[in-house]
Amino acid sequence: MTLYEGEKGSTLLVLRMALPVQTERRLEVLGMLEGTRIVVVNRKKRGAMIVKIRGTRFAMGQSITRHIEVKEV
Amino acid sequence: MNTKELTIGFVGNPNCGKTTLFNAYTGANLKVANWPGVTVEKKEGAMRLHDETYRLVDLPGTYSLTSYTMEEMVTRQYILSDDVDVIVDVADASALERNLYLTLQLMELGKPVVLALNMMDIVQERGMEIDLHRLPEMLGIPCVPVSARKKTGLEILIHTVAHHQDKAQGEKIIHHHDLEKSQHEGVEEHHKRYAMVYSDEIEDKIDEIGERLLKKYPEETNENLRWYAIKILENDQEIKERFSLDFSDILDKDYEKEIINQKFGFIEEVIAECVANRTKKVESTDRTDRILTHPVLGLPIFLLIMACVFFLTFTVGDWLKGYFEVALEWVTETTTQGLFAMGVGEMLISLITDGILAGVGGILTFLPNIFILFLALAFLEDSGYMARVAYVMDGIMGRIGLSGRAFLPMLLGFGCTVPAVMASRVLENRRDRMKTILITPFMSCSARLPIYVLFSELFFGDKAMIAAFSMYVLGLVLAILAAFVLRILDKSEEGDMLLIELPEYKTPNAHTIRIYVWEKVKDYLSKAGTTIFVASIVMWLIMNLGLHGFTTDMNQSFGAIIGKVLVPVFAPIGLGYWQIVLALISGIAAKEVVVSSCSVLFGIGNVTTQAGMANLSELLGQMGFGPLNAYALMVFCLLYVPCMAAVATIKKETESWRLTGIMAVFQLVIAWVMAFLIFQIGSLMR
Numbered sequence: 091m092t093l094y095e096g097e098k099g100s101t102l103l104v105l106r107m108a109l110p111v112q113t114e115r116r117l118e119v120l121g122m123l124e125g126t127r128i129v130v131v132n133r134k135k136r137g138a139m140i141v142k143i144r145g146t147r148f149a150m151g152q153s154i155t156r157h158i159e160v161k162e163v
Numbered sequence: 164m165n166t167k168e169l170t171i172g173f174v175g176n177p178n179c180g181k182t183t184l185f186n187a188y189t190g191a192n193l194k195v196a197n198w199p200g201v202t203v204e205k206k207e208g209a210m211r212l213h214d215e216t217y218r219l220v221d222l223p224g225t226y227s228l229t230s231y232t233m234e235e236m237v238t239r240q241y242i243l244s245d246d247v248d249v250i251v252d253v254a255d256a257s258a259l260e261r262n263l264y265l266t267l268q269l270m271e272l273g274k275p276v277v278l279a280l281n282m283m284d285i286v287q288e289r290g291m292e293i294d295l296h297r298l299p300e301m302l303g304i305p306c307v308p309v310s311a312r313k314k315t316g317l318e319i320l321i322h323t324v325a326h327h328q329d330k331a332q333g334e335k336i337i338h339h340h341d342l343e344k345s346q347h348e349g350v351e352e353h354h355k356r357y358a359m360v361y362s363d364e365i366e367d368k369i370d371e372i373g374e375r376l377l378k379k380y381p382e383e384t385n386e387n388l389r390w391y392a393i394k395i396l397e398n399d400q401e402i403k404e405r406f407s408l409d410f411s412d413i414l415d416k417d418y419e420k421e422i423i424n425q426k427f428g429f430i431e432e433v434i435a436e437c438v439a440n441r442t443k444k445v446e447s448t449d450r451t452d453r454i455l456t457h458p459v460l461g462l463p464i465f466l467l468i469m470a471c472v473f474f475l476t477f478t479v480g481d482w483l484k485g486y487f488e489v490a491l492e493w494v495t496e497t498t499t500q501g502l503f504a505m506g507v508g509e510m511l512i513s514l515i516t517d518g519i520l521a522g523v524g525g526i527l528t529f530l531p532n533i534f535i536l537f538l539a540l541a542f543l544e545d546s547g548y549m550a551r552v553a554y555v556m557d558g559i560m561g562r563i564g565l566s567g568r569a570f571l572p573m574l575l576g577f578g579c580t581v582p583a584v585m586a587s588r589v590l591e592n593r594r595d596r597m598k599t600i601l602i603t604p605f606m607s608c609s610a611r612l613p614i615y616v617l618f619s620e621l622f623f624g625d626k627a628m629i630a631a632f633s634m635y636v637l638g639l640v641l642a643i644l645a646a647f648v649l650r651i652l653d654k655s656e657e658g659d660m661l662l663i664e665l666p667e668y669k670t671p672n673a674h675t676i677r678i679y680v681w682e683k684v685k686d687y688l689s690k691a692g693t694t695i696f697v698a699s700i701v702m703w704l705i706m707n708l709g710l711h712g713f714t715t716d717m718n719q720s721f722g723a724i725i726g727k728v729l730v731p732v733f734a735p736i737g738l739g740y741w742q743i744v745l746a747l748i749s750g751i752a753a754k755e756v757v758v759s760s761c762s763v764l765f766g767i768g769n770v771t772t773q774a775g776m777a778n779l780s781e782l783l784g785q786m787g788f789g790p791l792n793a794y795a796l797m798v799f800c801l802l803y804v805p806c807m808a809a810v811a812t813i814k815k816e817t818e819s820w821r822l823t824g825i826m827a828v829f830q831l832v833i834a835w836v837m838a839f840l841i842f843q844i845g846s847l848m849r
Contacts, residue, residue, distance in 0.1 A: 113660060113662075115229065115419065115420075115423075116226075116662065117662070118420065118423045118424075119226050119227040119229070119264060119423065120226060120261065120664075121260065121261050121264065121427060121430075123423065123424055123427055126427075131449065131452065132452060132453070132456050132458075133458070134458045134557075134558060135458060136558070137557060137558040137561065138554055138557040138558065138567065138661055140452070140456060140554065140665060143261070144258075144260040144261050145257075145258045145260055145261065146258050146261045146664060147448070147452075147664070147665040147666075148662060148663065148664055148665065149550070149551075149553060149554035149557070149567070149661055149662070149663050149665055150661060150662055151557055151561070151566060151567070151660050151661030151662070152561075153660045153661070154660050154661070154662060
């Protein structure tokens, strides 16, 4: 499944990212790596979501979340 | 006594409280400028402690030292320069895991680093514990707990900096548990010298690159050899270009990702050993966010907050503005009388009162509105709410091809175009930034309000409010339409990716807010003292000079000549009167000048009073200028080139005269076309 489909309150494991290298690097630098556990704090029905990575919240648009493959844990 | 002043560079992640810490040391006593060649702000201050002077430089907030954004480039270039003696890495101790990544990068630079663990008060509040003995052991750098808000630990931090200035990094504890397995040559030595030791494969590569660098560039790379080698291994374009060596045989795959991974691997080790009780309490931020970023309620709440901001700006601001106007009137009168008594020539008196005081003073009367607006914005910003707006607005903005972040500058545009255009800096993508800058001037700024008020009251009677309000709606609609058209024209899909940190909510800090607002007010005052000052003199000159020198008959002035030349252009939009044309031209200095120019041009003293209005209305009526002309005028004023200060800001932010020119022409064309449509269609319907 993709991060975009993640439900509010769920803890997810990042499997793979298929984004432009620059965006991927930006996410990695924030600590979002393949194998990192993240939490979906809040989300809109369709669109952006708030994700907690290593204790910090980030708002992410669907253009990013649709390209991140995750798995529920 | 040591006479050499020590330069301390403050580096840290965004939202780590770095600015608050910096302000706690320097107060309002700081120099704000731009870094050479870029629009990134540079703040510098000084402080004294025990007879020593320290120079403090606040670097832009950044998550890493790659070369992807302007902020990162500026930061690392400055740190690498000889200018900085010690780096203070400010970290949010309550989010140490994320902050340590930058710390590890800074340590690799080879300069003395001191880690300031900021927000220790919050750490304690949450019942978290940080092992302050083990942390410096593992990192090999001093770690000083501070709280910028509570002002604790400040002196100790500077002491540590002073004592640490010449020291290379201390001896480190061996942290890699699988050391025995390592085959890398000199691995023991590595672990003594560097906190962050990579896998054998990467260490081998670093050594190999380092050897080549040292051979060809012994001087340049002497100090930071390891850092340069790591950057080259990360395939950093800027560093690679600096050395004309071929590393393609070593860079056989993408090592950057692996390096980031291993850094976070080490960070996890550090966190596991040094931080206890990490997620004990349910954080209050999550509770607040449940309401403020609610999927349904988020938007109405935001609109309500903004309504409050505007209500305060206009009611309280206008109330204070009244006093400023009275004061200005008094100053003008006194000056006139004083100058007259001193026997100063009529021409000079006219220049000072009609030119400078009317122009500069008129702008100064808007200071209360500006002050209140920025005070409110400072509150929203410092409390942590501002970033949430980007999230709340993301869906709506997405439809016009912009990310939620682009909404912040547009919002500010209702106040004043200048700070709004500057606020577009928050957008990382240049194309989005240009797009936002292009549509922001359509948001009707507060300077245009006097024009609407005057002309709608003159011509629309009890429907005046509706006429004035329709301008705001029209501006907003055109902004959205323009963005939409640009989206269709612009084929490239990528860009507007929303990615923004949502900081913890906190009580706004009075000190931070004071400095923020004071900076904006200072900007505004200096604008009045420079741009508007010059513009006022120029306006006065072209209205009082003619082909035969100084003239009191405005009909003979250069202004009238220019106005008359342009009349044919403005006739089709119902504005073919040289006085109106001239007033519009003068409005480029500042939009509110359109109103004051009208009063000067039509020779009416107090144009905003009942009698003055009746007078102007009659004069205009005689010229054949009716309600339709007035509406066309309002539309034209809403849309045509923003004031000079805004254009100058656009030039500064876009760094391109060409783009600035295109935008100005685009706005003129739109204004003309819209006014043309309204005037012509209106004429047909009559």
